[in-house]
Amino acid sequence: GQQLNQSPQSMFIQEGEDVSMNCTSSSIFNTWLWYKQDPGEGPVLLIALYKAGELTSNGRLTAQFGITRKDSFLNISASIPSDVGIYFCAGLPHQAGTALIFGKGTTLSVSS
């Protein structure tokens, strides 16, 4: 089946640093979503992207829908300890129904 390759798998950073992560696929996607999951909780939607080239911000988070429609990027600026968690990308493949495809997640650790 279709897969999303999310990288990096984990990151260990200092408070105040900027963070970048991405998801790539060999297939075209119509929608890209970014979620954050705190330990022991369900994922929470951070940003949704619906058009190729779209750049959307949510506070210190910025995500982009790649112009090839095969990738997406999430940046976090000036990280703080509460940014710790697992970040998932999810995409809706072109010519697909309702089921999203999820990346395996990027685990972010922030030291103060």
Place this chain on the structure above:
Amino acid sequence: DVKVTQSSRYLVKRTGEKVFLECVQDMDHENMFWYRQDPGLGLRLIYFSYDVKMKEKGDIPEGYSVSREKKERFSLILESASTNQTSMYLCASSLTGDPYEQYFGPGTRLTVT
């Protein structure tokens, strides 16, 4: 705000027991989903439903069944629980069509001993 609730946060069951996991959403969403989450494997889709009494198999339906008798409620059933079904189970819901944003419940951590 969209609210998706799951009946239990933590559950401990014995091998061979029948287990019911309940999920309720309050936003009149047509679609509901069940995932399991395991370290290193990410989120894997078990079943989803796009309407009352309708269901579709996901990537790993073996050992599970589902029930959707009402629009707001989607149940996951483990007919005979096994230790390899120990996992975090997540329910989600979404509207049909654009946007395709899925909203998740808090999860149920199931341990089968």
